[in-house]
Structures are given as structure tokens and as C-alpha cells.
Amino acid sequence: MPEKMIEFIREELESIRSAGLYKDERTLLSPQQVRLHTDDGEALNFCANNYLGLANHPEILQEAKNALDRYGYGMASVRFICGTQQVHKNLEEQVAKFLETEDTILYSSCFDANAGLFETLLDSDDAVISDRLNHASIIDGVRLCKAQRFRFNHADMGHLETQLKRAEKCRFRIIATDGVFSMDGDVAPLDEICDLAERYDAMVMVDDSHATGFFGPRGRGSLDYKNVLGRVDIITSTFGKALGGASGGFTSGKKEIVALLRQRSRPYLFSNSLSPVIAAATLKAIELITESPHLLEKLRENVAWFREKIQQAGYEIRPGDHPIIPIMLGDARLAHDMANQLLAEGVYVIGFSYPVVPKDQARIRIQISAAHEKQDLDRAVQAFKTVGQRLNVLKS
Numbered sequence: 001m002p003e004k005m006i007e008f009i010r011e012e013l014e015s016i017r018s019a020g021l022y023k024d025e026r027t028l029l030s031p032q033q034v035r036l037h038t039d040d041g042e043a044l045n046f047c048a049n050n051y052l053g054l055a056n057h058p059e060i061l062q063e064a065k066n067a068l069d070r071y072g073y074g075m076a077s078v079r080f081i082c083g084t085q086q087v088h089k090n091l092e093e094q095v096a097k098f099l100e101t102e103d104t105i106l107y108s109s110c111f112d113a114n115a116g117l118f119e120t121l122l123d124s125d126d127a128v129i130s131d132r133l134n135h136a137s138i139i140d141g142v143r144l145c146k147a148q149r150f151r152f153n154h155a156d157m158g159h160l161e162t163q164l165k166r167a168e169k170c171r172f173r174i175i176a177t178d179g180v181f182s183m184d185g186d187v188a189p190l191d192e193i194c195d196l197a198e199r200y201d202a203m204v205m206v207d208d209s210h211a212t213g214f215f216g217p218r219g220r221g222s223l224d225y226k227n228v229l230g231r232v233d234i235i236t237s238t239f240g241k242a243l244g245g246a247s248g249g250f251t252s253g254k255k256e257i258v259a260l261l262r263q264r265s266r267p268y269l270f271s272n273s274l275s276p277v278i279a280a281a282t283l284k285a286i287e288l289i290t291e292s293p294h295l296l297e298k299l300r301e302n303v304a305w306f307r308e309k310i311q312q313a314g315y316e317i318r319p320g321d322h323p324i325i326p327i328m329l330g331d332a333r334l335a336h337d338m339a340n341q342l343l344a345e346g347v348y349v350i351g352f353s354y355p356v357v358p359k360d361q362a363r364i365r366i367q368i369s370a371a372h373e374k375q376d377l378d379r380a381v382q383a384f385k386t387v388g389q390r391l392n393v394l395k396s
């Protein structure tokens, strides 16, 4: 490797550090759960996507252990060679049933699901019309396809309509959006998006990673919340968040779309099968959610309670129902310092800064889980009050 290149990389790293943007990784000494042991001490976890607490749930663990004995550890194959077991087919069927679609195809991750979607369906005669704040995996998936690209300002329906008009001459149009935007916790206006899609003969694709399994009246996600189940053509999502948190993703929708993805989608054709252990445990997660309302109810109560108390403590938050609650701070270093001080008070949250969020919109993101108890939420609010006063970020 040329010395020049190493020098270049060192300078890049230094500039990331000096801008206060360097991301350190904390090592957990315990499983993913509310009460964490980390190499920096004990803390209550408020930054996992473990919305239902299934990542270390006894029934999920037991199912995974059973699956290990029954199906083995891994498939050592892609699906179409010798990587498909009954448990994979069952999971595809149950996801489709859960989301009220025709069929589902599994991927190693939702990132892969998005990476393999657009290229398979669209050509240079077609158009993708994307929300500006869409997840990186949608952006990359769109980059990989030859379709013409249009972007609309975040959740701006007037601007979406303008872009739909600009794309009117194209053969096919797909509107692509996150269901819930991970950095703000806001829900896409899917009802209005579906109306516009009908008017301009476009398809709708929703990545529902931050909603599948826990959001909406029956946990079916943002489509459930906005009452548009059956009106969205393509849903992608992850098993790596609420549905057990291991890994894996999927694309769900019309059976013809899923059938074509199995033939042509590159991350499906050229990447390994999901482990049967994950497939079986994810099936158990869907069963737990479907058969008992308890987890969803507890999450809803926790979210409502925390949103109310954090405002009483002097923080302004955007109204909503989602367990993602951002505390906007602006400055990257302030967000970083505040997260460190909260950790010293026993509350683990992360400061997010560029490039994960736009420059000057640094924030701390709080995530509530069904695994939190009231006393955990109470302790977090207290810590936010103490640190907020010290750093002078509370509303006067």
C-alpha cells in the first residue's frame, strides 16, 4: 500500500475526529436488554431498536435453541441451490399473512432487500420518486438501478405531486419512502401518498423497518397506523429490530413481484440463506405479537407516559406516538457531551450527528421499549432533567 494512501486515510480520520464526528463503539458485556453492563459501567438502555424486548426474551431464546437442534446452525448455501428449508417457507408465508400481502421473500437484511429491489423491477424508461430523508439502503438501492431519479422534500405532498407530473412520461413510476423516519420518529403520510399514487398511476414502496411488529393498532406497522394495508404495493422491512433483533429482512407484496425477485434480485441470488435459527425465532416473535396484545399495549403505555413526562421536565418534543423521541440540540459536540453525561447518570443514549443526520441538526435519540418498567422511565426522565439543567438546554 502506498505511503501516500495511508497518509490520506490518517488525515481523513483526523478530520472526522476534529469535527467531533468520530463514532466510538461501546462494548456490551451483557445481552441486548434494558439493564446493560458495558465497559463503561451499568446503564439503562434507551438506544436499542429492541422495541418489544424480544432480543433477549425467554420464549425467543427457547425457540432458537429448539431450532438449532432441529434445523442445524446454518445453510451454507443460497436459497436456490440448497438453502431453503420448510422454516424459511413458513416464515415467508407468515410475514405475508401478517402484512396482508400475497407473498414474501427473505433476505439477509433489509439493506439487501432494498439493494435488490429497484434494479430488478425498473429500467431507464422508469422513475423512482424518493423522499429526501429516506434510509441509506433505499438511496443505494435506487443508485443501483437505471431508472430516472426524482426526489421530493421530506413528507411534502405538493412537491411529490410536482415530481409525479415530471415523471408522467415514464413507463412505470415508484414512490419510495420510509414508513417511519428513524431520526425523527415521524410517520410518512401514507394515506396521501397512496391517493397521489392512484391519481398518477404510480406504485408505492414502503420500508417499514422502524414500525413492523409494534406500530399501529395491531403492530402491522405504519400501514396499519395510517390504515393503508392493501394499498401499498411493496413493503420491505427488517427482523433486526422489533422482531427479535438478530438479523434478516424481507420484501413483501404481489406474488408476481416476489417471483421475479427470486429470479433476478442479486442479493438474494448471490448471498447466503438466513439462518434457520433466526427464521424459527422470528416466526415465534410474530406468534407472540399476534396472539397476545400485551407487548404492544405495554409499549404504547410506556411511550405515552414517557412523552408526557419528558415534556414536563422541560424538553420540547415533536408530537407523535412513536417510541423514537429525538431531543434536538443542533451542535454535534453538545449532543456528544450530553450523551456522556447521561451515561454517567446511568442512562445510555447516543448523540447523532452528521452524516447520520443533516449538519447542524445533531440530536440525542431516545427509544422506548416494552421491556422498560415505569421505574426505568422515571429514572431516565430524572437524568434528563439533571443533565439538561447542567447543560442549559431546558425550556425556561
Ligand SMILES: *Cc1c(COP(=O)(O)O)cnc(C)c1O
Pocket (backbone or CB within 6 Å): 108, 109, 110, 111, 112, 135, 137, 178, 182, 207, 208, 209, 210, 237, 238, 239, 240, 247, 248, 249
Ligand atoms: C434499520 C433499517 C434498515 C436496515 O435493516 P437491516 O436489516 O439491519 O439491514 C433499512 N431501512 C430502514 C428504514 C432501517 O431503519
